Amino acid sequence: MILQLKNIFKWVQQGGQRVFLLKDINLEVAEGEFISIMGPSGSGKSTLLNVIGMLDDFNEGEYNFLNESVHTLKEKHRANLYKQYIGFVFQAYHLIDELTVYENLEMPLLYKKHSGSERKAMVADMLDRFNIVGKKDLFPAQLSGGQQQLVGVARALIAKPKLILADEPTGNLNSKQGQEIMALFKELNKEGVTIIQVTHSEKNAEYGKRIIHLLDGRQLKHAG
Amino acid sequence: MLKNYFKIAWRNLLKNKGYTVINISGLAVGVCCFLLITLYVKSEFSYDRFHSKRDRIYRVWQHENYGPKEDFVNTITPVSMVKVLKNSVPEISEGTRVYRFNSLVKRNNNEFNEAVRAVDPSFFQIFDFELLEGNPSAPLVGANSIVLSASAAKKYFGLENPIGQTLELKFDEKLKFLEVTGIMADPPQESSIQFDLLVSLENEADFFGERARRSWFNVVVESYLMLMPDQSVGQLEAKFPEVIKQYLGDNFEEDTFFLHLQPLTEIHLDTSLPAGLEPISNPMYSYVLASIGFLILLLACINFITLAVGRSFSRAVEVGVRKALGAFRKQLIYQFWGEALFITFLSVVFGIFLAYLFLGTFNDLTGKLLRLDFDAGFWAVTFGLIIFIALIAGVYPSVILSKFNPIEVLVRNKIKGSSMGLLGKGLVVAQFVASLVMIVSTLIIGMQIDFLVGKDLGYQKDAIVVVPTNMSGDEADTFAALYVAELQKQPQVIDACASIFSFVENAWFGVGFTDSKDVYREFVFNSVDARFLKTHNIQLVAGRDFQQGNISDAENGVLVNQTFVKRFALENPIGTKIDKFGVTILGVVKDFNFQSLNHRIEPLLLGINPAPIFSNAENVESQYISQPRVSVRLEATRMTSNIAKLKDTWEKLNPSQVFEYTFLDESLASQYKNEQRSRTIVKIASLLSVFIACMGLFGLATLTVARRKAEIGIRKVMGASIWDIVTMVSNDFLKLVLVATLVAFPIAWWAMHQWLQDFAYHIGISWWIFALAGIMALCIALITVSYQAIKAAIANPVKSLRTE
Structure with a gap:
């Protein structure tokens, strides 16, 4: 098992009242799973993903990640944990405009103390695998949305994470580009990468092996 | 609409208190500096402009050239020159001399040592000093009258009416009773002629000896001439040689003696000529100060720009909404420029307040008596300043702010701040260049002053008190000797001596003579007594000191310094007789710095009796009044009571004088x-x-961090630590500071090198000063930037990456 959420609550104080963003979430994710989180806007999908990705705190509950209890860890350890095991893919790609494709891919490695030659090899490997060798010197603005997201996925994968978290990865793409990205996810999953994605679209959710429905921060129990 | 703009502007100022304070205080400091420096520069450039006939008034200066080392330029002229010129040159309408002498002035029991001015009656026709009481055409009535300035009148007569009363003047052992016949307003500070007491030169013999009155080689007075209207100075100067030739007769040598005219209004700032009776000033000070004032104002304007642009993000949504609702870009530019105008207005008001507050400090600093008059000129400057700042600082930000595209901002939620790019970076580099040059200068000037004050001068300067006798002639010598003898008896006095000049006067007699080979030579002379060396702990290197009571020592014995021996190439100085002056060298003293350290040590001759030197020299110059001065070396403990004892002794011997x-x-x-x-x-x-x-x-850090917020978020999610982010953001700025150091150091080195050349003794410029300044600038920059950098680094990336 890669991670386990037990009775997770998250709220904000608004005008003296607690507004719950997440309410009693329980979730177990085994290695090699492909999970889709669905729900209407404001149901807490992204919040849940951010909690899983350790980018956001929660107020109550337990979170175990690879047998480490995240809720008791200090900020620094938590950062080390997600740096090592989690890759992120964003709806708006979030590539750095001033860096080329090559440099964007290299960036996560810079923060993980890989040697120069090691980085070179890893980036070359990624470029090769995603078929974007020819685009390595282009800037994000010179790529289509689909291509940018391709780079985004490659960047998430480059440090060989155990878990990929994708927040509406196809939200800014047309349906053809979206399908290509989803096909890529499916393939990656077959190769053993665990994936959790947030999505609006039933069709994309079907790529997952399991779908979790959220409404007003609560997990709807019927699906599984 | 205007009300809406004003509301928004006001609420924005209140909402961003930090920025408002930085903006307004920065500009206010700039405005304050600019106003004060304007006052200073205006004062410097308005000297002597209050005289209505200023265009026709000139001061005579003379140039004597008898060979390469005998070139004299003087603005102090012979006694008879005005009369001679006026009688022989019809284009001269009037002329007056101004003579300064020291005198004891006494009324009842009040006695002061004053510098009195003696002038010709035409003084009042030429100049426009304001007369408060007395006869306007001739305030001085005859040789026995005196005119007072308002403050001198108050000093001697208080609330009484001084007109018709008598003051007692005592100078050159002469006693004169003068009747007050006029009161004048104090001369303005911006006048090259200053006075408190004016007496008449009608009876020349009262002031000048027979020789001085006739000789053209004795310079004593300032000579002012008023020309007939519309005269050419060049043509007039061309007539002078003929007049000189006629007057000098046999003494005239071709091409050696020239007279020139200096316009009255140029006197104060013309440093190519020596100062006359009043100090002049170097216009360089005005230029440097004006540049500094303008620079600081400009730096503040630059800040206004960087801060306004840095903050533009916070207004993006407002701009988007206004545009979407139908505002034209022009209207937005007006709105933002109006806001800038409003801030400028507040800053200028605050700046005027600061200037008012710091005027006293500034006066102490510049040694002036400036006043902040709220007159038409002042308001014109203020108004100009507001417009200038609002234009320089307000236009660019309002253009940038009004640029936001409503679709981008409101729909795509994409706020692309304009990066300041090269312009912004250039501005920051320029600011740091200015700062670094000034830091280096501060360090070097400070070290040089410490060096000057701390240098071993070759004599003891601690625990020595100098008491001027304020008397002249034999009476003074007798009194000084008596006072010294009395003091020697007292236990708290280690030693005491009398000399014409003490070490307080940093220029002693300059003596010039022609030697046996017909070469003009100079040395410095001081008349001392036998205890002079002991009192000041000056070392002898050969021969002996003066012997107390040795008559031939007192008559014609002298001491010389090592430089004298070297310069005059004396092989066996001890016992050498200097034929020209009829004196014999008794001993050689080790070189000591009797002048300020701007000067090298010159040949020095010390003698008890000044007569053989003065009567055989061709030229004797002195900047200070000759009078016996008593130097006393005291026990360093209990200084106050020791001084009190000096005073007691003085009052016992000379009760009438302060x-x-x-x-x-x-x-x-x-x-x-x-x-x-x-x-x-x-x-x-x-x-x-x-x-x-x-x-x-x-401001620039704020701007950069805001612009890179998303990027910083991504990097954090990709695993960058806080430290990674802080270094990344700071590095960009540290590079700017490094560039600034590269530009600033050669400038600072050059400027300080020039400045140090004014000193005969100066420190070297060592590399560590630059290292220190560089490190200081880097640290200051780092601290400034790191606030924003750390704030950005610890922010939760989820917030900056949210897309919904």
């Missing part, structure tokens, strides 16, 4: 008043410019 004294070490330190003043000015300027530059840097 006891004055100076501490030698304090007086020596004040020799470097100009340097101290430069140090303070540069220190304040560097503090201000560092302060302002930091605000600019802060």
